[in-house]
Amino acid sequence: MPVTVSPVTARQELSLLWRRGDAVPIMVGMTTLEARTRRRPPLLTAGLAAAPIWILLAVVQAATRTGFDLTRHPVSMLSLGELGWIQISSFVVTGVLTLCGAAGLYATGAGGVWGPRLLGVQGAGLIVAGLFPADPGFAFPPGTPDVPGTMSAAGAVHLAAASASFLAMIAFCFVMSRRFGGSSWAVAGRAGGALLAAGLCWAMSGAAGGPLAMFAGVVAAWAWITVTMAKLERAAQG
Known part of the structure; x- marks a missing residue:
């Protein structure tokens, strides 16, 4: 004897499956379509967490570390x-998260060729910058002479790694902004890249307030x- 399924019961079951996030076979004529609840790839989700973590830890430390002045000292000196282990951990952890984001962007195909590569350079630069701390100077940590000393080998590696990371961020802003045509979001991307470039030049010139300008540029570019x-991930999923 054939079993009859109530249309209401079938709709309720379908609704339940959707809420559970299971793949639901839907019969349309002779064609079966698989409806899926789309979830963001875990690697990409990890990448999205990098900027908030780095920025939050930098702001909290800048406000609480004795002798630290963001108008004089770059975040690297934290x-x-x-307590330097906090910023070292921040560099390394957010670098790893950024590499995860690069892998996630590559997996979705959303970032094209250069998006994942530039994120990869940024992430690697953050990790190396954490493993090789900046040199002390400008009276930080407290007790340090108020003038910069001779740059150490570790300091030179840190400077090179941080610079590579910053340049990758600037390039990402300009390269990926082209995907948004003439929209306001594209303009925001170019502005973020320009702010970081200007802040980096300001800081490297040794002018007053340079570290603060560079930090503001990092926040603007990394947020974008x-x-x-x-x-890009949402666009790739359609």
Whole structure:
């Protein structure tokens, strides 16, 4: 004897499956379509967490570390002193998260050729910058002479790695902004890249307030990069 399924019961079951996120076979004529609840790839989700973690830890430390002045000292110098392990961990962890984001963007195909590569350079630069701390100077940590000393080998590696990371961020902003045509979001991307470039030049010139300008540029560029990663992933999923 054939079993009759109530249309209401069938609809309820379908609704339940959708809420559970299971793949649901839907019969349309003779064609079976598989409806899936789309989830963001875990690697990409990890990448989206990098900027908030790095920025939050930098702001909290800048406000609480004795002797630290963001108008005089770059965030990198938070890696020094007894509490330096916090910023070192921040560099390494957010670098790993950024590499995860690069892998996730590559897996979705959303970032094209250069998006994942530039994120990869940024992430690798952050990790190396964490493993090789900046040199002390400008009276930080407290007790350090108020003038910069001779750059150490570790300091030189840190400077090169951080610079590579910053340049990759700038390039990402300009390269990926082209995907948004003449939209306001594209303009925001170019502005973020320009702000970071200007802040980097300002800081390297030794002018007053340079570290603060560079930090503001990093925040602007990295925020744009983070939101853009999410936008590209959503666009790739349709």
